[in-house]
């Protein structure tokens with residue numbers, strides 16, 4: 001099924017609920033769960049350093065160093081299982097993705113707060129390709145200028161959400177916690193770090 005555009009003012013979003021087959025999504029989920037060196041990243045929240053409420057791993061080419069939530073991460077090497085995914089995304093979207101942030105939400109109490117992926121290393125109009133695996137969780141977008149302009153959507157396993165153009169400049173997004181009993185979810189956000197650019 002092709003990527004379908006999603007209409008949201010001043011954003012550029014596209015979605016394919018079945019980018020991977022159920023079998024491929026399940027196999028990738030199991031492989032990454034077992035083999036990615038998951039760690040707790042520290043994030044800055046209201047001026048204080050705290051553990052982020054999820055497990056993460058920053059993966060990328062050696063020159064794709066990245067600052068995330070105020071901390072600088074040297075990327076881990078690419079696991080074999082991600083190479084075909086990276087290839088296919090780069091071909092389909094015409095972007096040389098050189099890094100991916102993998103997040104593991106162990107259950108409904110793991111989450112990601114409101115943010116936009118607007119670090120200087122990503123350039124002014126970054127294309128971010130988000131692949132979801134495991135449990136379905138709700139993803140939310142909220143316009144910066146008028147927070148009543150918002151969208152929430154369930155991201156099922158095997159789905160691909162592409163955020164590009166001015167989406168990061170005009171919107172924040174989040175993966176809210178949920179009281180519903182849910183299993184583990186892995187999300188992969190493929191990015192292109194512009195070599196040589198770094199934020200302060």
Ligand SMILES: O=C(O)CCC(=O)C(=O)O
Pocket residue numbers: 101103112117130139155173174175187189
């Ligand atoms: O888990 C998600 O769907 C979103 C992850 C995200 O926003 C990020 O990695 O920057």
Ligand SMILES: [Fe+2]
Pocket residue numbers: 115116117173189
């Ligand atoms: Fe994000």
